[in-house]
Amino acid sequence: MHTQNSTSADKCALCLAPLTTANDSEEHIFPNSIGGWLTVTGFICGECNNKKGRTWDAVLAKQFAWISSMACIVRDRGAVPPVVVTTISGKDYKLRSDGTMVPNRFEYSALPDGDKVKVSFVARDMNEVKKKVSELKKRYPNFDHEAALSSAKMSTSYLTEPLKGELTSGGPEAGRSIVTTALAYAFKLGINPHRCEVVLPFLRQPELLTTRYGWSSLVDVIRERIPGQIFHCVSIWGDPITSRLLAYVEYFSHSRWHVELSQHYEGPVISSTYAITPDNAREIEINVDWELDPSIFARIVTGDGYDSEHTTQAMAPVMDTLMTRSWGRSLNMASQAACKEAMLALGLAESESIPLDKVATFSQKVAEAMAPFIRHYLRK
Numbered sequence: 001m002h003t004q005n006s007t008s009a010d011k012c013a014l015c016l017a018p019l020t021t022a023n024d025s026e027e028h029i030f031p032n033s034i035g036g037w038l039t040v041t042g043f044i045c046g047e048c049n050n051k052k053g054r055t056w057d058a059v060l061a062k063q064f065a066w067i068s069s070m071a072c073i074v075r076d077r078g079a080v081p082p083v084v085v086t087t088i089s090g091k092d093y094k095l096r097s098d099g100t101m102v103p104n105r106f107e108y109s110a111l112p113d114g115d116k117v118k119v120s121f122v123a124r125d126m127n128e129v130k131k132k133v134s135e136l137k138k139r140y141p142n143f144d145h146e147a148a149l150s151s152a153k154m155s156t157s158y159l160t161e162p163l164k165g166e167l168t169s170g171g172p173e174a175g176r177s178i179v180t181t182a183l184a185y186a187f188k189l190g191i192n193p194h195r196c197e198v199v200l201p202f203l204r205q206p207e208l209l210t211t212r213y214g215w216s217s218l219v220d221v222i223r224e225r226i227p228g229q230i231f232h233c234v235s236i237w238g239d240p241i242t243s244r245l246l247a248y249v250e251y252f253s254h255s256r257w258h259v260e261l262s263q264h265y266e267g268p269v270i271s272s273t274y275a276i277t278p279d280n281a282r283e284i285e286i287n288v289d290w291e292l293d294p295s296i297f298a299r300i301v302t303g304d305g306y307d308s309e310h311t312t313q314a315m316a317p318v319m320d321t322l323m324t325r326s327w328g329r330s331l332n333m334a335s336q337a338a339c340k341e342a343m344l345a346l347g348l349a350e351s352e353s354i355p356l357d358k359v360a361t362f363s364q365k366v367a368e369a370m371a372p373f374i375r376h377y378l379r380k
Contacts, residue, residue, distance in 0.1 A: 012045040013183060013193040014052070014203055025049040029184045030232050031177060033061035034251065035073035035278030040188045056177035063169040067252050069095045070322045071230055072329075073278040087161045094124075100333065108132065119143075126152070169255045172209050179203060179213055182247030182259045185234045189272055196245065196261040212260035212301040217310040219296055221248060221256075223287040228321040229253065233275035235288040238265050246297070248288055252278070254314040258300045330373070338369035 011018055025046040030036025031053075044052070061068070065083040073080060082094040084104055092104035107122040119136060123129045129152045137145040179199050187193050194200070202211035222233075235248040245262035275286035299305055342365035343350055346358055354362050 009042055009187065009193050011194065012043075012048055013187070013200075014044050014048040016204075017045050017047075019045060023047070027180075027184055029181055029188065029234065029274065030251075030276070030278075031057040031060060031181070032075050032077050033057055034064050034068055035071075035075060035232065035276070035281060037076045037276070037281045038188075038274070040184055043184055043187050043193065052177070052180065056173045056180065059171065059173040060169065060177040063174055064252065064255075066095065067318075067322070068278075070326065071252065071279055072325070074281055076281070089161055100329075106132075123152075169251070170215060175210070175213065176203055178249050178257050179211065179259055181234055181249050182213075182236070182261060185272075185274060186236050186245065186247065186261060188274075189236055189270060191236070191238070191245070191267060191270075195264070197264065198260050198262055210303070213257060214300045214303045214305045215311075216248070216256040216258045216300045216305045217307045217314065218300060218305050219292070220310075220314070221289045221292060222250070223289050225253075228317040228324075229277075230279070230318055230321055231275050231277050231284060231286060233273055233286045233288070235273040235286075235290075236261075236270060237288075237290040238267055238270040240266055240269065246290070252318060254311070254318050256314070258297060258305065260301050327377070334370060334373040335366075338366045338373075341369045342366045 009019065012023075017023065019042060023045045024041055025044060025048075026039040026041055027043045027049055028036040029038045029040065033053075066085060068080065069083050082096045082102075084092055085095045085101070086092050093101040094104050095101050102124040103122055106124065106128055109120050111118050117140065119140075121132055123132065130149065133145050133148050133152075136143050136148070179202060183193050183196055183199060183203070186196065199211050199213070202208050230253050231250070232252070233248075233250045236245070237247075238245045243263060243265050244260070245265035245267075247259040247261055249257045249259065271288075271290060273286055273288050275284050276282060277284055296305075340350060342362050343352070343354075345365050346354075346362060348354065348358075
């Protein structure tokens with residue numbers, strides 16, 4: 001966590017409660033649930049921070065859950081939880097933060113087989129195996145639990161069909177999270193959030209469904225964008241001549257939003273951008289072009305900024321990067337598993353050196369263990 005203190009807003013930007021040392025909180029500029037680490041204090045109270053995390057940020061995080069797992073984001077508070085994904089035929093799996101998947105639920109069946117009962121089950125880990133075997137031992141006195149445990153093993157298989165995934169984001173609750181990111185960064189730059197009159201009613205009044213913000217795919221405002229680079233960014237632009245205070249928020253290099261914060265800005269000229277790569281929270285330099293045609297900006301913040309072709313073009317390099325990373329992780333895990341299996345077959349501990357007379361056999365065992373992985377990706 002990296003907290004940067006700004007001048008206190010004196011009152012919570014959301015509920016207007018006086019801020020004190022007792023109720024002040026650390027607010028993530030980017031939600032921690034999608035990889036944000038930088039925080040500010042003196043912005044919102046703890047109660048509003050917690051409520052915002054359970055509602056607005058939670059909705060946004062759910063919309064980005066699949067891509068967050070695929071991008072292997074890192075958080076400063078707790079591990080990234082697994083997300084349920086579904087294949088086109090309707091099979092559910094849990095996608096974990098390391099890119100691997102396990103069945104979404106424990107599968108068990110017990111079928112009569114003459115005077116016996118044939119039991120089979122699919123577990124997600126060995127702990128589930130041990131738990132179920134223990135239960136079966138109590139239920140069936142003649143059940144050979146030791147044989148069952150010795151024969152149980154974890155195996156790796158590969159999907160033979162695509163996953164279904166939603167790549168859209170937005171709506172009133174997620175929108176409030178996006179707008180709060182813009183407001184928090186403006187505050188970090190020294191701007192009083194209580195003077196951002198355009199967005200405050202939207203954040204404070206649940207019945208309001210929108211404010212002057214919107215999806216921005218009519219034009220790419222990132223200068224010299226690196227194809228396939230995945231980042232989050234927030235940018236603030238203030239101009240006392242036009243009295244406008246504007247913001248731009250981009251998540252995972254494809255979800256792009258413009259926000260109007262104020263139409264009565266009286267501060268100094270300001271243009272500042274904060275950006276990170278969510279897989280390691282590393283700050284990077286991103287340049288936002290604020291020489292935006294006013295008519296285009298007006299279309300965006302009134303909800304007419306979505307273009308399907310441009311949105312698809314924005315997502316394509318992100319997907320390519322995610323698939324490349326997934327391939328690398330899968331190759332690394334398959335290689336490690338194959339080496340462990342080969343060492344076990346040769347009766348060697350993982351820390352032992354391979355005797356010269358067993359190198360050829362070891363290589364053959366590794367190739368055999370890697371065969372399913374290689375066949376899977378050759379088919380793809």
